[in-house]
Amino acid sequence: MAETDHSSAEDATLVRAARAGDTGAFEELVARHRDKIYARAYSMVRNEDEALDLSQEAWVKGWHRLKQFQGESSFSTWMTRIVINLCLDELRKQKRQRTDSIEEMDEESGGVERQMPVVTVNPTERLERGELRQRIDRAMDLLSYEHRTVLVLHEFEEMEYKEIARTMGCSIGTVMSRLFYARRKLAARLADLKAEI
Amino acid sequence: MRFKKPLSVCPGWLAALCFLMTFTGIAAPAKDLKFQALLVWATDAEKSPDHNHKPVDAEVLKKLRELPLRWKNYFEVRREHFIVPRGGAEKVTLSDKCKIGVTDVDGRHVEVSLIGKGEPVLKRIQPLSRGETLVLGGNAPDSTGWLVVLKRVE
Amino acid sequence: MIMTSEQQLKLQAFLDGELPEKEARDAAALVARDAEAADLVAELRNTRRALAGFEPGLKVPESRECYWSRIERLIQRLEPAPATAPSVSFFGRLRRFLVPTGAVAALVIVAAVAVLELGRPGVLARPETEMTSPDSAAFTYQDDANGTTLVWLSYPAESGFAEKAVH
Numbered sequence: 271m272a273e274t275d276h277s278s279a280e281d282a283t284l285v286r287a288a289r290a291g292d293t294g295a296f297e298e299l300v301a302r303h304r305d306k307i308y309a310r311a312y313s314m315v316r317n318e319d320e321a322l323d324l325s326q327e328a329w330v331k332g333w334h335r336l337k338q339f340q341g342e343s344s345f346s347t348w349m350t351r352i353v354i355n356l357c358l359d360e361l362r363k364q365k366r367q368r369t370d371s372i373e374e375m376d377e378e379s380g381g382v383e384r385q386m387p388v389v390t391v392n393p394t395e396r397l398e399r400g401e402l403r404q405r406i407d408r409a410m411d412l413l414s415y416e417h418r419t420v421l422v423l424h425e426f427e428e429m430e431y432k433e434i435a436r437t438m439g440c441s442i443g444t445v446m447s448r449l450f451y452a453r454r455k456l457a458a459r460l461a462d463l464k465a466e467i
Numbered sequence: 468m469r470f471k472k473p474l475s476v477c478p479g480w481l482a483a484l485c486f487l488m489t490f491t492g493i494a495a496p497a498k499d500l501k502f503q504a505l506l507v508w509a510t511d512a513e514k515s516p517d518h519n520h521k522p523v524d525a526e527v528l529k530k531l532r533e534l535p536l537r538w539k540n541y542f543e544v545r546r547e548h549f550i551v552p553r554g555g556a557e558k559v560t561l562s563d564k565c566k567i568g569v570t571d572v573d574g575r576h577v578e579v580s581l582i583g584k585g586e587p588v589l590k591r592i593q594p595l596s597r598g599e600t601l602v603l604g605g606n607a608p609d610s611t612g613w614l615v616v617l618k619r620v621e
Numbered sequence: 622m623i624m625t626s627e628q629q630l631k632l633q634a635f636l637d638g639e640l641p642e643k644e645a646r647d648a649a650a651l652v653a654r655d656a657e658a659a660d661l662v663a664e665l666r667n668t669r670r671a672l673a674g675f676e677p678g679l680k681v682p683e684s685r686e687c688y689w690s691r692i693e694r695l696i697q698r699l700e701p702a703p704a705t706a707p708s709v710s711f712f713g714r715l716r717r718f719l720v721p722t723g724a725v726a727a728l729v730i731v732a733a734v735a736v737l738e739l740g741r742p743g744v745l746a747r748p749e750t751e752m753t754s755p756d757s758a759a760f761t762y763q764d765d766a767n768g769t770t771l772v773w774l775s776y777p778a779e780s781g782f783a784e785k786a787v788h
Contacts, residue, residue, distance in 0.1 A: 293693065300692060301685050309679035318682060325681070326688070330695040335751075362773070363761070406675045424637070425672040431639055439606070439774070446630045453633070453668045460671065534771050535762060581774075591750045591772055599768035 281345045289336045296336075300329055303346045307353050313422045314357040316411055324360060328353035350427065354437065361415045409459035417452035424449055500551040500571050501621035506561035507531070509538035509604070509612035520544055527616060530600055538612060548620075551577075558582075567603075567615055579603070579617060595619045624657060632658055636665050 276284060276298040287295035307328055312321035332339075332349050339348050410418055416438075423429045423437060434445045507523055508515060509531075520542035523531070531541050544562065549569075551557045556570035566582040572592060581589045581603055595601055597619055604614040624632075628651070634640045635648035651658045681688050750761060750772055762771040 293696070297689050297693070300689055304685075304688055305680045308681040312679055322681070322683065322688075326692050326695065329692045330699065333692075333696050334699065359761075402671060403675055406671060421672065425669060426675075431634075431637070446634065447626075450630055450633050450665075453665050456672075457664050457668045460668070530767060530769055533764060533767055534769065536771075589750060589772070589774060593749075593770060596768070600770070602769060602771045603774065604771065605774040 282341065285336065285339060285341075285345055288333070296333055299345065303349055304329075306346055307349055310350050310422070310426065311353050311357055313410070313426060314354070314415075314419055315360065316418070320360070324356050325353055328356050331356070354423070354427065358419065358438065361419070364415075405460060406456075409456050412459055413452055413455060417448055417455065420445055420448040421452045421456070498621070499553060500569075500577070500619060502549055502551065502557075502569060503618045503620050504547045504549070504559055504561060504567060505614075505616040506544040506546075506565060507614040507616055508542045508544055508607070509536060509540070509614055510542070511539045511610070513540065515542040517544075530616070531602075531614070534602065536604075536612070536614075541614070561615065565613075565615070567617065569617070577619075581615065597621055624661070628658075629661065632662050633665055636662055636669070 276287075276295055279287075279295070279298070281299065281302070284295040284299050288299065304325065308321055308325040311325045311328070312318065315321050315324060328349065331352050335352070339345065343351075410421075413421070419438065420434060423434045424431075429437070431442045431445045431449075434449075435442045438445070440448075505523070505527060507527070508520060522528070523541045523543045527543075528541060547559045547561065549557050549559050551569050551571050553574065554571055556568060558566055558568040560566050564584045568578075568580040568582065570578040570580075572578050575594045575596070576592055577595045578590060578592045579595075579601060580587060580591075589603065591601070591603075593601065595617075600616060600618045602614055602616050604612055607613050631640065631644065631648055632652065635645055635652075640648060652662050653659075762773070764770070
């Protein structure tokens, strides 16, 4: 009965109920938006288990911070920002363990991509949707986390350059070059993948 | 049996209270928490442009060298000692634009808030025992960095 | 024409609608007259389109119940413990050994505080950092051997906070 009520309620109503301690209402919110939150985490960390853990941690954080949600954005956008920040935190931690240097965090990759020949044929043109997804998935795996994150924030999260700069703690110029390199690398990877057929 | 008489003579609640005080330590007056906070500028430059900045002392330098930070030099910009009463809070100013607030949450955990340019930037809750240090930091222009080194002294 | 890095980034910004009107007109003119510029914009556009259909396909690889149950467990673990539960049986026994007076009730309160003080896992199951701005982020490095925690903020250096904080 209660579940039926929750399933027909709007997000705002569920948020109010959850804020008052109704876990049933929060469970409904989780059910509604879990795929998006998980997808964002997966796009960033590229690992199913980690994405699951981080997305679930994001929901726990969301629950504890419900009072801070003022409704300036949609609930799912608010939750997405939480999971993005958790993922960035995790990725930086992993990168730190690998490089052991904070300075390297903001290091730009080389300018090789600038010199790459342009892919003139759309390599994804005749691909089935599922096949395209698979290919992008493999290509995304090969990007560095900085490049992938900029792509995710720009293409999926539809953030403007300045918002990305704020989120990642870098300059707009860095965002522009990372996005450029990421797109070019991705285009080259997709073209390579096509040549494999 | 031996204890029956005194317990029956004393008011029961007093005896039990003494017992609990002895074994839980709650009778001891709650000690205040003492901290040392340092604002540090991290740089590869050999000298700070401000002649008032001195290199951090050996103990702090050792701590910073053990962290994954790769700056060559660390200069102490300001040092503050302060006391947080049990269950209380204290704010200290480290520069015109940088303040930190420390709140004793439960005797083991502290809540540290960083205030930059008058705006709250970060809040962190964690255990911080005597001798432990919490370092907050970030990048600064020209490939330098800033650090707030907060040590619980007592 | 061989484009400079700046020109390439401007073309990308043009594609993303991030250029002011005048510069957008210049970029459009460059694309119209220069084949290399046009190819580059086409490539960037193709990549953008390819990505547009990518993410919506991802779904949580677990059932609703399974996914929620872990979240629920984590939430419950972080909830404060009920104030009275652990002390009831303890004082049931304690009462038998003490002279029953009205003050026992007061003792229960004192003991409950003491037991909770000693036994509870802490305010949080693990430390938590909360950034005031949802756009900021921080990450943590823990050096248990030296009792040092480093929290690194992605507070943009450009903001002037750090500079002004230090100087």
